[in-house]
Amino acid sequence: MTSKFQQNIISKLSLQVASFQEGFKILAKASSIRELGRNFNHILRGSILVVDLNLFYKNNKNSNWEEIYVYNKKSKDYLKDLAISENFSLIAAKRKSYKIRILLPLNDGSYFGLFLGKKLDGKSYSELDRIIIQIFLQLLDNAYQAFISRQKEKQLIFSLNNRVVQLNSLIDTGIEISKLNNKKMLMELALERSVSLTNASAGLLRIFNNNRVLFQIEFPGGSNPKEILSSEFQIEREVEYRGLRYLVTLANKESRSGYVPFDETDEILLEAFARQVLNAMENEFLHKEAIEKKSIEKELSLAGEIQKKLLPNKMPDIKGYDLAGINIPSKEVGGDYYQIIKLSNGRFALVIADVAGKGVPASLLVSTLDACLEAYLEMQIALSEMAKKINSLIYKASPPDKFITFFIAVLTPKTGELDVINAGHNPVLLLRKNNKLEKIKAGGVALGMFDMGLPFDGEKLKINIGDRLFLYTDGIPEAMNRREEEYSDERMEKFFKSKCPKKSETFIKNIVNDIKIFTGNTPQSDDITALYLIRK
Amino acid sequence: MLTEFDLKTEQNNNCVIINTFGYINNEGGQKIVDEFSEYHQNGLNYFVLNLEGTKIVNSIGISFLIEMIEKLNDSNGKLVFINLDPTIEKTFTIMGLFQFAEKASSVEEAINSFN
Structure with a gap:
């Protein structure tokens, strides 16, 4: 049996259903965490008559808190009061600085931290306010999950498209390389493509005769070979062709968050490019040999004609x-x-x-x-x-x-x-x-x-x-x-x-x-x- | 790692033309987005990215360009690419960039597309 108080709460919440639905629509559209947080603050501000809202985000328990939306510049000093835990907490505080502190753990290991100051009407937060805050926090959590799913989906599409680009580029490079009869241009093209398709920050190709470097090129131009060879993350591929050693070194795979190790796909791509270069060089050699043979045959035929005249x-x-x-x-x-x-x-x-x-x-x-x-x-x-x-x-x-x-x-x-x-x-x-x-x-x-x-x-x-x-x-x-x-x-x-x-x-x-x-x-x-x- | 990436920006009324030179990777992409953000935060919404001086883009560089496109979509702005190397154009097509950004053959054509 519901009490009169509960009935009152239910009836007041019923009036806000449309506002919850509209709020979720707005939250779900966010294209960044910052936008999500900003929208959450706007919605909450309108629902519980409070402007002193301060929202923070923490990527994982070891990272620092980031300001998402801050009304009170001193609010970042309150963060020390937020004990990191796997459990949701909404704690009322009888302080001048803030009245409620909230820790919202998210299921990807990140957190939202929220501090609410005094209400505009000066009254303390009612039970209904707390329920409304919790409902909006639930909507924020749901919108965040939706945002993360969209991000993952976008990353997956990006990654799949990038695989198509890699395959396409392998085919195109093979065709382009086979058309080049200049060995230097051929190696420059292969190095450029190996670097860009593996997201390497730079690459170096060296040709050795025994242990002596006969020739080397680097990409991008201006890269320092010594830096490439002493980089933290490297992959190398070596091929031997007609007594010479061709060694390609790719340095420091890039990501949006810094350098990362190369993966198996990068090894496969580098191997494929190396094979393409090897085949192109062999084809060029055979082509030259065929031309020379043809030229000798022509000369012999001419010599035969001259001899016939004798x-x-x-x-x-x-x-x-x-x-x-x-x-x-x-x-x-x-x-x-x-x-x-x-x-x-x-x-x-x-x-x-x-x-x-x-x-x-x-x-x-x-x-x-x-x-x-x-x-x-x-x-x-x-x-x-x-x-x-x-x-x-x-x-x-x-x-x-x-x-x-x-x-x-x-x-x-x-x-x-x-x-x-x-x-x-x-x-x-x-x-x-x-x-x-x-x-x-x-x-x-x-x-x-x-x-x-x-x-x-x-x-x-x-x-x-x-x-x-x-x-x-x-x-x-x-x-x-x-x-x-x-x-x-x-x-x-x-x-x-x-x-x-x-x-x-x-x-x-x-x-x-x-x-x-x-x-x-x-x-x-x-x-x-x-x-x-x-x-x- | 030292590379040769550089950019040059011009403003033509309410349009910003960013000219790039060199490899668009993490470093190049970041420089482009930083430059873009400076103008975008000041309310400019129409951007031309002239890639005449760029022959190679990696996927990290592309992710920065997507970030630009997303920000412009949110602010009802527009990005137009010009002077794309055929390899880059093919890459952008496969990556789906032209679903949300456009390409033009010259700065004039790009600026006209904003009107």
């Missing part, structure tokens, strides 16, 4: 003779050479040569030989003398392991006389009309092998009507099939003896076909060069 593009017409030749290099540039040079006295020089080795060094020696021949043949000196001079030149122009096997036959078309020298080359084959095979070996050692004045002995022969001359390089007898068997001198000589077409060109075509049949799909390992002459 070989005859058309056989000269030699009255009473039929002549054909071929050169199939195994690489872009080869070491084989053949040429037919018309001399001023109506004679023709038939030349075939093979430089030891292949590729660019061999092709350079071929060029030297071609130039020598053009010059010396015009001088109409004896072949043995010419061979000596060329030998000396090639010896000087080439490394010790490079030499040229060389055969030259100077033909007098009218008589069929052949002036020959064979400098270490495969024997040239001469097939007489009666199918008798002769091998021309006359000469000396290969050109460029020694420069000791060794003689090159020539030989004089005669090619008669119906005779056939076959000049070739070792690429023919040494052509290999997949069982690593050689085409062989025997098979070549047999072919030469048995296949005697009317046209030189037909012989060349047929022997190349025969070699292809023999080798099948086995890649050509050496240059193939041949000259074939028929005296009609």
Whole structure:
């Protein structure tokens, strides 16, 4: 059964329900603790006729009290009267300074402290006043919880959005880094992004060769590397790339309340950036390598084109003779050479040569030989003398392991006389009309092998009507099939003896076909060069 | 830790234009909010943040900008960003800053948006 007093209180409180509801609406809108406290004071002031209201806030039991709303400047001296406890207290004080002191513990470990001075009407606080104060304190507590929940929600949204920013930035940085071909810019970008996405206050990237710093950059510009390296909180990531050590140090993770330790996400982000930089550097290296390879291929192709120009593009017409030749290099540039040079006295020089080795060094020696021949043949000196001079030149122009096997036959078309020298080359084959095979070996050692004045002995022969001359390089007898068997001198000589077409060109075509049949799909390992002459 | 952040402020009638230079992190963000508060407490409600001199912002820096935006929303004011680096613009979009603040291409356009 309720007493008359209680009924009176209930009826008075009922009249204030709307004001409580309106008060909560106002309190719940606050966007800061200060605003919450200020609004609470306004509401309470209007409800219990008091202006001397002083509200304080304490973040935790060890922190200092903060002024939220202070009417009486001396009120902060009253704080010593507030004993910190986990329990709510509303204590009436018969003091001049204040009449009521309140401690409101909040469920996140913080506190509100409130001191109420005299009422405006001079009366003391009634039981109803105390109940109204308690109701408003309950509303303050509820509004504070709502405010904290909103703050947490905002922090969560902020944190989730920040994760999206981090992921997005990782992707974007990866793309941006891959477009950069300047290593310094690439590392600057990665360092900037690592610092900003981990909230580091600064970062330092150093490149070491053994223990010597070759290069370093810091972000933000103006940061002191020594301060970074002696900072309280650090994370580091080290990668090694092509003999150099790349070390990134991030210093002092920022927060609104000071520096804090880096977390696992920061480690993951730094690792991801380091991997991106490593991949970008590897890609840049491979890209450069590909460009260089392409450039070398282009140069080789050009060298091949130049070399082709050293070989005859058309056989000269030699009255009473039929002549054909071929050169199939195994690489872009080869070491084989053949040429037919018309001399001023109506004679023709038939030349075939093979430089030891292949590729660019061999092709350079071929060029030297071609130039020598053009010059010396015009001088109409004896072949043995010419061979000596060329030998000396090639010896000087080439490394010790490079030499040229060389055969030259100077033909007098009218008589069929052949002036020959064979400098270490495969024997040239001469097939007489009666199918008798002769091998021309006359000469000396290969050109460029020694420069000791060794003689090159020539030989004089005669090619008669119906005779056939076959000049070739070792690429023919040494052509290999997949069982690593050689085409062989025997098979070549047999072919030469048995296949005697009317046209030189037909012989060349047929022997190349025969070699292809023999080798099948086995890649050509050496240059193939041949000259074939028929005296009609 | 010493960094290179700096700012320069101009007032154009009732608008305040804050120009930033350097990394907006805790230090940079605090400097911006301090500068902003000085004018905001004096009743100025329209702010332009010119980020032409800023290429990098971290999330702590963004939290200061959000604080500015919230204070301006409470006082029926407005913040307009100009000269945003594409990376920063994307970051602000993801962080939701443009739900409560605007962006413009120049100071003039920003000032016109206040009228």
